[in-house]
Amino acid sequence: MLIIILIIFVAFILQAGLGFLQLQNFTHHYQTLRRQGRVLIGRNPKRFQAGTLLLVALDQDGVIRACQLMKGVTIFARFQTITRFNGQRFIELVTDYKQLAPEPRLLRQCLLNAYQTLIKYHSGQLNEHDFSDQTNFFDLPLVTYARIRLQRVGHYLKKVGS
Template sequence: MNIFILGAIAIIAYILQIFLGMKQIKNFNSVYIRMKRKGKVAIGRRPGKIASGTILLLGVDHTGLIKDAEMMQGTSIFARFKPRPQFVGLDIHHLTEAPMLMKENKLTRQAAANAQKIYLEVEQGNHREEAPVSPIFNIGNQLSLMKGTIQAKLTKRSV
């Protein structure tokens, strides 16, 4: 097969992935904004690199009761948010102790625990969001560290 045809297929697939990824982000933003207009939103996530990833959005009132819940779970860019009415009416302070949570899959339980943990930290004023480091930035950091180490060794030998 011609290399140009393979290249064109790869470029088209990449553009399609970008487009569908943007639609997924738009779906997240619309659900988040809709919930945010009603009150606080607790976001629980259980990222997945190989396995399925999960994002749980919980609309919480001023007393801590969950008024709205939607979850996106899947490995592909076709995953969308779906209502999760079983969370409605629960107190987020006691979410991980709820008997209904034991009926959910492991990823949902982890996302719910993450949402509760972050909500409680924010409520107490102790939450600090740690920005994830991109793999490219991480490689850059590693190269900078290696360069500094090599330069330090070279300057010690030349002295």
């Protein structure tokens, strides 16, 4: 019993340490893009999918200067540069269905989430939830991944048992 508790404690500490490194990675990329202009952050609002975070740097005219995407289930996810949006006006990009349709679903969701946040900002409707920095332990990527796996095992056992 003591060994199981110790293993859980070590896993929790490891998760916290690697999560800290991921936060440092986010901070580095955010600051890099911030030097180029305003930065919009889009995220995938779904819980049971790969976590996705999008950073979009805009100049004063709303033209995309740089775009980076972090997608993954684990804390080892890293940002990838997306250059195909550079030079486009952000609002025209997210409101043009023909341009968004061929993009991956998670990227589209992040772009639309960033657009939604931009609209809320301009209309003065941002609320405390939009700025919340609180992290629920059960929403951490590794915990979410384990929960999904356990649910799948449970569904499988139900099928086998019936």
